Amino acid sequence: MPVRYLIVDDEEPGRINLRLALADYPDWQLVAECDGNAAARAALARHDVDVIFLDVQMPGETGLVLARELACLCEPPLIVFVTAFSAHAVDAFEVHALDYLLKPLDDTRLAHAVERAAAMLRQRQREAYGAALRDYAVAGAAPYPERIGVRSVGRIEQVVVDEILWMEAAGNYVELHLPARTVLHRITLNRLEALLDPARFLRVHRGAIVRRDQIASLATGGEGSHRLALRCGGVVPVSGSYLAALKAAMAF
Template structure:
């Protein structure tokens, strides 16, 4: 821990069972948790921790990037890919420090429980930013737009960036409420008010908040059915 003198390494554990013993003693604020552990997945341990009122902040460590989606489902603060990169480790430590300084462990615990105890379709999304967690009601989302590794949640007067793939978020949304209209756009069905043809195979969907979003030919039939137009 020479590179992070303000932090203390309390213990190193070889299994989830051993980690439980250390955690039971209390005083652990941040847990670097390997997803693939002997006899038991680190994800299972994280789901147990989600039931705590103020769980330790969890940073997953994995050799496989596909585990990242599962990690964020139990609301990991961050995840690190093996072999560990010093710069990414420092970034994860900084995020943890900011969260602890802002006394966000109770909010973090609520967010973890929201992911692990949620109904089939999510009702809220916990958006992480430096030092804080914003809880967004899905009912407040007008439309969603992919932006690289993030999605932009458009909430009328404000927009929040959330770190998740659009396709993964789509799988968590009620299809009776949301409709994919483009490879990079999902809209709330009730927000759609009109469709315009702006070119050969190019369409724009008008929304109640005044936004216009692209509609691809793949989805235009579903959009027309939604609006009741031919």
Template sequence: MTRYIIVDDEAPGRANLRLALQEQPGWQLQAECDSAAAARDALARAPADVVFLDIQMPRESGLELARELGRQPAPPLIIFVTAYNTHAVDAFEVHALDYLLKPIDDRRLAQAIERANAMLGLRQHDAYRAALHGYAAATHTQAMDSFHVRSVGNIEQVRVRDVLWLQAAGNYVELHLAQRTVLHRLPLSRVEQLLRPDEFLRVHRTAIVRRDQVRRLSVVGDGRHEVTLACGAQLAVSARHLQDLKACLGFAGQ
């Protein structure tokens, strides 16, 4: 039995979600809460496997509650349900399992249920907890040791030390490893804040490289600069980051 709670300050929102979930086999509603404080009390009385959580609520937002839950030894899966699409990046930063927009689409809800069932059924909950705890630790230390990359029913741990360079891909980032590339659901600007500046260097608005991968700086075409990495990758260098790259190579000021 999958136990869940619904957290939404608006009664119609709670009712709509409750009705939509009633037909889900093996899912049991444990509590309905109109605030983050009420949800905290409900979870203290009886832990849940999944929390359907609104983001914009009076006094305390769903994002604040999600961050708090993520620091617990055994956090529940978080599925955000909101009328606003502007918080999607923030939601995935706290490793929400999914992000549903109101009015809830039956197909998207079914996908979220499938992801939750897969995560719980394939015994991936421990990996999910590790991802939450890793993010919580990174927000305090401003550095992290591993990425936790999610797909349906699975979380893969990618060590930061194995990443050779990173490239922006919209609200995602490509993690370039020795043998493959992994797509991670965070923007490059946010990832940069969690990397150690003594290990990584930004060379372009779309690229960050590992410092010990830098091998050569070249002038190409009409005066543009390009850096060559030990792995063979060749990346554009912007004027804004040129001096930092020269310093990395040992000839700053030239």
């Protein structure tokens, strides 16, 4: 069955470029091209749509307005944002398991987005995606997310931020350490840190962030190294550049 998709962009060159790029995927079928949210709503009323490529910055209503409307649906179409937004805004898309493309389009990044969307559709993840999208809509009015949509291959899992005891970098992934298991999330530690409440989480190393209420004791090793013991039993290295902030946190 073909993947039915919709392009929403107020600029015609943007629509044309995306349509031509997606022509390389024979299983993907264009339903309509829309120059704004009003046309997109009309197209969605007439057609079944699996994936929407949605421009963020449009005059009048932004693409985020339509995304939040779609969040009310039980099984909304998958949304791939097309954006020239800042890195922080892109972080917000990632942490809620939404996909995005930066302008100008990159063929490799588009291929990844197409593959990810197709995998989610094959595994019937529309309902889980709907939950992630609702989290994103709620987070628009809150400074920090309460849940994270963790992506694996074609799947989404909701992780409550308050259940994360500590986290460590693993290349372009982050290992989220929960009370009974560890979850691998495809995001960098720097990007995730930007969205965490600093009153609840503290970076102690370039590769580690801990929940403040997990801080137990600090030990000094050979050659001036430091290691932080956590209440959950974990042990995390501490680098010198974060030592003062850690000691200040332990003083309270």
